[in-house]
Amino acid sequence: MAQDAVGAVGARANPQIDSLIRAAQNGDHGAFEQLVRAYDQSVLGLAMNLLRSPEDARDVYQEAFLRVYRNLHAFRFDCGFHTWLYRIVTNICLDQLRKRKVRKEEPAVVETAEGPLDRMDSFEEEAARANPERSMWNQQLRKRIEGALGDLTPRERMVFELRHYQGLRLRNIGEMLGTTEEAAKNCLFRATRKMRSELGDFL
Numbered sequence: 001m002a003q004d005a006v007g008a009v010g011a012r013a014n015p016q017i018d019s020l021i022r023a024a025q026n027g028d029h030g031a032f033e034q035l036v037r038a039y040d041q042s043v044l045g046l047a048m049n050l051l052r053s054p055e056d057a058r059d060v061y062q063e064a065f066l067r068v069y070r071n072l073h074a075f076r077f078d079c080g081f082h083t084w085l086y087r088i089v090t091n092i093c094l095d096q097l098r099k100r101k102v103r104k105e106e107p108a109v110v111e112t113a114e115g116p117l118d119r120m121d122s123f124e125e126e127a128a129r130a131n132p133e134r135s136m137w138n139q140q141l142r143k144r145i146e147g148a149l150g151d152l153t154p155r156e157r158m159v160f161e162l163r164h165y166q167g168l169r170l171r172n173i174g175e176m177l178g179t180t181e182e183a184a185k186n187c188l189f190r191a192t193r194k195m196r197s198e199l200g201d202f203l
Helices: 002-010 015-025 029-051 054-074 081-103 121-130 132-151 154-164 170-176 181-202
Strands: 109-112 115-118
Touching: 015 029, 015 054, 015 081, 029 054, 029 081, 029 154, 054 081, 081 154, 081 170, 132 154, 132 181, 154 170, 154 181, 170 181
Parallel strands: none
Antiparallel strands: 109 115
């Protein structure tokens, strides 16, 4: 799904999409539904990769397309629709990350009747049986990475993940965040320096 998002961000103007946008702007609900279907998996995948939470990703998905529906009339084709859409998605994700930082949430951990449960543990059970030492090291590294990401500012984390996990170019990231390529580059530099400082003994 992340690759879908990357491909869409890098895509050129699409006449078919432009036609759907104009029809939707004129009140064609079927055209808007087609527009949603064209981007729904990319939006959901991008939100999931940025927030690492299925529940939060679904919330972002719903809020993003609600905002698109409310504001589509204002879209003037002066930028790509994908850039405009992903700017909405990243802004909502930034809001989520800021709220987490205020509440100091750890979304990967869930409280159950048996106590805290790490959602990622279920994916590592077979690997743990096959190679316990490697699995333990991977768990430690993952927790350190999550901790280091949590120490970044929401914008630094967003830029870092869009660049290294989504593979987006700095120019695209700048467009999505409504800033310049140079500002995105500086933000990435700060984030990378902090990550290296936190993960030095693991690198």
